[in-house]
Amino acid sequence: MAFLQGPSLKQAEVMKQEWGEGLGDLERGVQDLQSMLAATPYLPDPGSVDTHLLGLFVRGCRMDLERARNKLESFFLSRSRFRDLYDNISLKDPPLSEVCKYMDIAPLPKVTDEGYRVTVFRLQENCFESSVEILHMVQAILLVSDIRMHDETLIAGDVFIWEISNLKPSLVAKLLASANTVRRSVYLAQAAYPQRMKRIHVVGARPVVTSVIQLMRSCVNEKIKRRYYIHAKAEELLEHIPARVLPKDLSGEEESIDTLARRWRHRSEELKDYLQNLKELCNATPAPIMDADIYGTVGAFRKLDID
Structure with missing residues (x-):
């Protein structure tokens, strides 16, 4: 449901x-x-x-x-x-089930005061470079986008939160090596989905991930580049997003990211x-x-x- x-x-x-x-x-x-x-x-x-x-x-x-x-x-x-x-249409079957072991993807239930839908992407603590396949990660993100469109209601725009405090230098190198796949996914999010990107919040970014952020920014127009916000701590999100919308892992009042992500994995089976x-x-x-x-x-x- x-x-x-x-x-x-x-x-x-x-x-x-x-x-x-x-x-x-x-x-x-x-x-x-x-x-x-x-x-x-x-x-x-x-x-x-x-x-x-x-x-x-x-x-x-x-x-x-x-x-x-x-x-x-x-x-x-x-x-x-x-x-x-x-290619893949299930978050509970390989290879996307492997992605869910190191990455959470969770559109949040409530909209902001402006009517924006917030989606959280979080790299888990056990996210090691050897277990990550960038293509499968992109497939999982696009699949959740498809699931969400089935259920989505009237919204004014999208806000993305990337919680990357567990992003390691070795994974940064792997992301950069897969730049073409990353660019394709960012391009498709702009050109082929009915979304209006309002803000992108990056939480827990270390200096080493600056190159990845620059890669993401290189794929979007100047207007979107100005909508990137970098935060050292999750508490800073409260300056932009109400606590009632955010999960408790990000200083909010909503259920945990893990709980919400598991619901979306189950939703992929229902749909x-x-x-x-x-x-x-x-x-x-x-x-x-x-x-x-x-x-x-x-x-x-x-x-x-x-x-």
């Missing part, structure tokens, strides 16, 4: 006013995306795509239908081109049929434009700026 809480009625009204959503606009936007799918032979049939998913793209793009069409097209084509990032169907939907024949470079391409993969 889904456990993500949505905004209050007042918050929801403020959001809709901000991006100009009037009565019936969401339904018209969904119909527009269905028409686009129907008219594009290399994309899934509109009848096979959940209307809730389409609605997330409409609202995630602030009712900008051209932008929503571009992102939805990239959402499907990216999975067809980069199948290695979407296995949905995830398998999504994987099959995305086995469409790529359009010719897919041969272009993924960074700032023309066509479906032209570079998209984040709000």
Whole structure:
């Protein structure tokens, strides 16, 4: 059962006013995306795509239908081109179950006062370089993104927290050696998902991880670069995020990161049929434009700026 809480009625009204959503606009936007799918032979049939998913793209793009069409097209084509990032659909089966032994991924139940959804990524104390596969780590993160979209409600944007106090120099080197995989994942998060990145908080960063942060920042536009916040201690998060939202591991009042991450692992099993169907939907024949470079391409993969 889904456990993500949505905004209050007042918050929801403020959001809709901000991006100009009037009565019936969401339904018209969904119909527009269905028409686009129907008219594009290399994309899934509109009848096979959940209307809730389409609605997330409409609202995630602030009712900008051209932008929503571009992102939805990239959402499907990216999975067809980069199948290695979407091969696995379970957090309880290998190889992603191995990722969960050293990394927690937990979208938090409550939204902030602004209506933002917060997602925590935490490297565990037993995170050793020898056990980490960067490709599998990226697969796990993208899979949780897919699970969350199934359950997500109306939100104003996303906030990511990376708790990396256990990041060791040897793992930094491994991340840098897998720079292409990291860049692909960051790019896809911008170009192919209906999210508006508001802030990225890095907690427990040591000087040795500066190179990794710079790698992440190199993948985003100037606006997003200014939304990175570096914190020596978790308590500093309270200056940006209410305690009622944060898990107790990060000086908050919510359940522990471990408890929340275990729920998401269980959720992947509950949604296995949905995830398998999504994987099959995305086995469409790529359009010719897919041969272009993924960074700032023309066509479906032209570079998209984040709000």
